[in-house]
Amino acid sequence: MLSSPRFTMRRRALAAAGTAAALALTLAACGSSSDSSSMPGMDHGSKSSAASSPSATASMGDMPGMDHMVAGNGLSDTQDGYRLTSSDQSLPAGKQAAYRFTVTGPDGKPVTGFAVDQTKRMHFYAIRSDLTGFQHIHPTMAADGTWSADLASLTPGSWRMFASFTPDNGAQKGKDFVLSRTVTVPGRATKTPLPAAAGSTEVDGYTVTVKGELMAGMAHPLTVSVAKDGKP
Template identity: 40%
Template sequence: MDQQAVTRATVPDRVSAAPDRGTVRLALTVGGLVLAVLLGFGLGRLGGGGPVAPVGLETTTDHTHAPGTAPHDHGAVAGQAASAEAGGLAISSAGYTLTPLASEFTPGRPGSLRFQIRDAQRRPVTRFAVVHDKPMHLIVVRRDLTGYQHLHPTMAPDGTWSVPLTLAQPGAWRAYADFTVVADDGTQTALTLGADLVAPGDYAPRPLPAAAATATVDGFTVDHQGTPQVGASVPLTFRITAGGGIPTLERYLGAYGHLVALREGDLGYLHVHPEPELVDGAARFWLTTPGPGRYRLYLDFQVAGVVRTAEFTVTVP
């Protein structure tokens, strides 16, 4: 072998020893991805320092929206198109089922309502988000829209909710469970499920009171302003007086009042958004009605530690 051949055999070829352009690009790409992940993790630790909030609960500077509701400026949307389907018409939705453990009550006798929220695998759900200061809101009303009750059950470790309940008069009653489920991955699902209860006996339904702008309860006068419109978010304002003066309203369930709206006929349950602060001394809520008809409004308000309920009938043309 000549010297030139030996040299070629023992000295690496410079072109083949250097990485090609494709290899360089791949290395740079992988390195960039690793660096981005590390930087993102570090910035997240610096910016948060704690666990990430579950997806779905959205809080703005002025009030809290239900999961799945986009933030909006109420003043800007007044009178504009909106959607608000009535809830509480079904016992099951989105894979969850309201399961009462008993549904018959003796009229006028104190009892207890026990129920579970079960998932698609029929397992009792035990993780709920706190919304309006409570993990579970239970509304009970007779089908003629009388006998309204707003209750807050307690949950046992096995996922069974219970609450004392008296159905004062015979008839068919409707119970609404208003809650937000927290899934294993942290996502939240807000639901209102409804189930029928019964108090056997002679049922004499009462006619719905005529629409009026004023209601009285326990010496308090409540004046209502605002005209609901189909498919539009509009403000409803409630001003409370007593003995010619203005009582000091106290916060109840995170706001200066809690409003429930039910539709006559099918007892559809409407979600109402409260303003967190008083507006010129009055409690204000934002309501969207899904269709024409008559609705019954139930305003819970608290004065001197006592919660009272003022009721109104509203006609939506």
């Protein structure tokens, strides 16, 4: 996905360490929900984004919704009076499930007014603790402010659920938020160690190369190049 000036100015180095690594990999268009629960492929719907340059190099400035991490590190369920609440502390393994949640405002009431960000009022992410599972969902909201994110099959283990949004009214109107909670998927969980840091990798005959150095506390571009058989 190519950077736009608006998001490039707002973006900061993601503070959530390993989570940031997973989030930065999302280069697909933001028009439909993901059906992937495992990192390889990260199917992001039927439409994919294409680079506009012949070299097939795209800027990683825009993770849909997650430029909001500038407002915090995304690892808390509460910020500036807003709270992510959910009665779902666990979800079943091996089958589709809905995660239901509500965002309450400083007055303690459910928030129902959200600004549109990249065509959606809410961006939702489910990420496994060892980064081997990743889903990007566009949940639906009921009239009472309850959101429902329809997740694909989850593997056993600990997952963190991120809600990225911008209130459309109230004292914090226009401010970007990322709030999150953890969920346990029962069953025998096997953690997969993260590979050593590298600037490139090969998957199914494709070579993906990342260039650029992240710097804490400031915006900094990364570029991604995709090649096959040595050709862009």
